[in-house]
Amino acid sequence: MENTVEQENYKIQKPENWAPKIDDNQLIESIKESDFSNKQVEEGRDFCYLLDKVYYTSDNENSEYACVAYTLNEPSNLESASVKDVVVEENETYIIHRISVLREGVLIDKIADTKIKVLDSENQSEGGILSSNKKVNITIKDLRLYDVLITEDSRVKVFTDRDFMRKEFLKYVYVTPSTYWAYGNYKFTFINDRKDPIAYKKAFFRDDEGNVLEPEIKHLKKGERFVIEKQDYINFFDTNREIAPFIDFATDSSWVDLANYIAPLYEEIYSKASLKEFAPKLVEKLDAITDKDEQLQFAIDYVQNHVYYIFNADEMNGHKPQEPSVTYENKQGDCKAKSVLLKVVLDYINVDSSVVLVNFNTDHYITHYLPSLLTFNHVILKINYKGETYFIDATSRDEFGLIENRGFIYFLHYLEVKQNQGLQIREPHKFSYYGINEKVDFSAQNSIGKLKLVTTYKGNRANYMRKYFKNTNKREIVDSWNNFLFYTLNYSNDRNGTDIRTIFKDAVIEIVSDDKKLNEFTIQYNAEIENPYFTDQQQNRFLMYFDRNMVKNGARDFMHTDIPFWHNFDNEKYEVNLLTDQKIDTQEKYTIQESTINNPYFDYTSRKKVTKNGASIYIDYKPLVNLEIPQKDFEEFRNAHHTVADSNFGIGIDIIEQGLLNMLKYSFKKRLK
Known part of the structure; x- marks a missing residue:
């Protein structure tokens, strides 16, 4: 096997103790034709003989394991199987346990025919998106049409001090598989090895008539497992009109508890230094503006346009913001840093504001999820001004207008970073002007x-x-x-x-x-x-x-x-x-x-x-x-x-x-x- 760079981002070794132990004979035994498999192949559907997935979480790591054996009956599947990219985060390792094919009844080890490269997964740095992710590129030679490909691998994410939020809280969403595949043997296992209980909530599962069942919320103590196991399985749901059934796993908590956990982190940052001390020139400009509306507009414009937005993927999940003096001095920061700086500026001009956590991409799902700080992926500012509430994204550029005329941000759910706050839902909005x-x-x-x-x-x-x-x-x-x-x-x-x-x-x-x-x-x-x-x-x-x-x-x-x-x-x-x-x-x-x-x-x-x-x-x-x-x-x-x-x-x-x-x-x- 050809290894072109250091192997710190991937390894080739046996599975961890918490993962299944599957030997060659068990694999061969599971790859047997049946009436069910023959019917799927006749209908032109690719067939997965075996899929065994495990998610393992402890106070030190989050890890995923998968063993899969599936047909390469379609040229497109053969092509995608021959070359695969796996993106790993900082301090995450991709571990290969097995790469084999079953060809005409014979199990062939393909590790020797596998070429692995580790590349930087960094293609947006010019846009201010920083990430130390790596891309493990895997190329397997001599895969043939009608082979059964068998891969067994894991991803292990060991927590560092920067991952204090992930150490404290788990968030994992298991989504039921694609409707394209048919499975002979399908198994999913979630293992809780954390000291705290993990809650799980089943959502959008359906009865035999297709009606959505009421969500179930149950708990897993340390050492307990949740298992789904099915034989001859196809996941039936209408992909165009229905949400795929999913299970949300999260450290058992309430929104108020989470707000009380995170609020002190921000309050400590607010109190680090006064605006007069670290930004005297900005204070001078603010003081020179006598009209309150224009002063507020200037403050927003300054943070949006004069402080460069950098999204640091490794730090975003940490939720610990950069000090405003550093953000001002360096003229750059992520959404947390820019929002905190804007709040400190607004505090100086006596405009009430607070940092709020949002996730525009999954906004609809937030009430279907369990409470978790890791649900959110963005930070913005809530401003109360002249009896009205406004939301400002400090990372936006090319926004203009007094606050009532600025662009409107569409979203429904948010968590305010203050003590004793629950999940809030915005009121419906009527514009006072014509777009x-x-x-x-x-x-x-x-x-x-x-x-x-x-x-x-x-x-x-x-x-x-x-x-x-x-x-x-x-x-x-x-x-x-x-x-x-x-x-x-x-x-x-x-x-x-x-x-x-x-x-x-x-x-x-x-x-x-x-x-x-x-x-x-x-x-x-x-x-x-x-x-x-x-x-x-x-x-x-x-x-x-x-x-x-x-x-x-x-x-x-x-x-x-x-x-x-x-x-x-x-x-x-x-x-x-x-x-x-x-x-x-x-x-x-x-x-x-x-x-x-x-x-x-x-x-x-x-x-x-x-x-x-x-x-x-x-x-x-x-x-x-x-x-x-x-x-x-x-x-x-x-x-x-x-x-x-x-x-x-x-x-x-x-x-x-x-x-x-x-x-x-x-x-x-x-x-x-």
Whole structure:
């Protein structure tokens, strides 16, 4: 076997005492064809003869063991089995116990045909993400189609002083296996060798009818095991609409106990030094700002933009923040360090704030998990100001505005780093401003259309659009708007395949204004269009403007049964004015149709104004956001969005063509209505 670098990140040795002892005869005996295995292979499914997984935890280490024997009947599986990467953390070792194949009934040791390299797993350092993880690259020569590959390995993570949180608390989520594989023998074992009890909670397991069972919470004392063992097993659940059943293991604790454990760690850091002592120049700038709103904005902007964000993966789980004086001096820190520095700055200007723990990626699952500090992976700041509560991410960049105008962070659950705090749930939110406020003027005179859009973005939308215009080529931006309007004006149905640049002649888009306090970003788009009318197959002409962004297809198409719909839309306001020099049908159904929707989760109105040569629509959309729509309310919520989609998201006008025959056709059409 070829070893190209030192072996400190991996070893080749026998399993630990807590792991199973499986000899060659036992392996060969387990790899037997059966009616069940033959059926899976006939159906084109790969087959796993044996999967024995063990998770072992003690006060000194967390370790995982797996012995697996599976078919290489598919070229894709053969390819992935031949080359594998295993990422190991600092002080974690990947241990190989066995690599073999069963080929035509003969067990062949493949250790000699295995090449191992250890590489740095460091590919994002330029983005401020630091990690001492290593990547163990394993290449196995001469694997053949229809081999049965057998691998037996472990990962052992020995705790250091920096892992004090992992020493004190366990967090492990066991997820039931993929629905792709069929298993002859499947076994999972969790071993608690810690001094403290481990709680475990089963979630999203189902009965024979597919109904989710009530979660179970049980406990394991030191030396006790939890075991799942199945024969001829396929994990059935609907991957598109259901959550895979899982079991959450965590050191038995409550949210209040956890808050009381972590709060002193932060309180000690807050008291290390005063801002006046370690940041006199910053204090001088703060003191020079007399307006409180502007002083708060300056404080947030300073920490977000003048202190570089570094995510240190090895230290993040430690939850022990860097001292604010160090963060200020070095002008860099992770989310904990930046949040603590911002809190110390806000303490100086007498603005109430506190550090909170969040996990945006698994926010929905937090109430399904057991209480654990290791559930959280990010730290932000909660600010109470003028009777309102705001959440600020100190690691964000290119955020602007007074605090009420800054971007809104969507999440539901958080743990405040204070004594005697439980898990908190944010209240639903209503925006006081419009994320999009747009006016559209589209006039057609002498077969030439002139189109003008003036759009003001605010909050998250302003921050995003500001970055977009800064980082994107102007031609690309114009093409993006042209493409959007190609569908909005319905040209996709009468001139599809036409070069869009030839339709929107002399299209230009410019920044009109950028107010950094109000966080409002206004742009204007102008274009001229020859033949501005959409023409159907009967040669009827229409001016149309239907902005499909107003139709929330994510809500209309949502079908998940276990995850509620997450409501996170902006307030939107539109005025669309269509004008022509032709006579129009002022009584056409969709031209005059209006709507009023008062759903518990959003209000939507569309109002029309029609003249002999044009029409206008005024749309106002105000959702209640940052909440999950309860299942009992969802169908009514979905149907309300269907109403929006039923021609209430824009306006069209029908042209009455000149000539006696056309007038007769129009009169006949009116009598039929």
